[in-house]
Amino acid sequence: MPKCTICDKELNGSQRRYCKGTCTQRGNAETQRVSDHRTISLGLGLRATLVIDEWLAHLRYFQWMCAYCQKRPATDIDHFIPPGYEGGTTASNCVPCCNPCNTAKSSYHPERKSSHVDGIPSKAQASA
Ligand SMILES: [Zn+2]
Ligand SMILES: [Zn+2]
Numbered sequence: 001m002p003k004c005t006i007c008d009k010e011l012n013g014s015q016r017r018y019c020k021g022t023c024t025q026r027g028n029a030e031t032q033r034v035s036d037h038r039t040i041s042l043g044l045g046l047r048a049t050l051v052i053d054e055w056l057a058h059l060r061y062f063q064w065m066c067a068y069c070q071k072r073p074a075t076d077i078d079h080f081i082p083p084g085y086e087g088g089t090t091a092s093n094c095v096p097c098c099n100p101c102n103t104a105k106s107s108y109h110p111e112r113k114s115s116h117v118d119g120i121p122s123k124a125q126a127s128a
Pocket of ligand 2: 066067068069070071072097098099100101102
């Protein structure tokens, strides 16, 4: 039985990646988000290799929460190395984040704004 990529529930015959309702909406929204970020990176001449399955794996790893504060739900993709420092939209450079953390980190390089990334779990750091 295939399972929902988002909630792990078993899918019935008519369902493919996600179960109906919330998971489908969430999945489609994340697909759109990944696609938007890839377009922006390509426009800047940066790498853009992130695919939706990699992104969903990140979201699941962080339990759909912000990787920085781990208190609020992730609502955006943060580029760990900002595009201004040639950070592309790649699996190793993208972490889930909430709006306040994204705004706080802004476009600073993480080393220059380290107080805002102290909370980032080791997996994201190791693969960055
Ligand atoms: Zn589901
Ligand atoms: Zn946050």
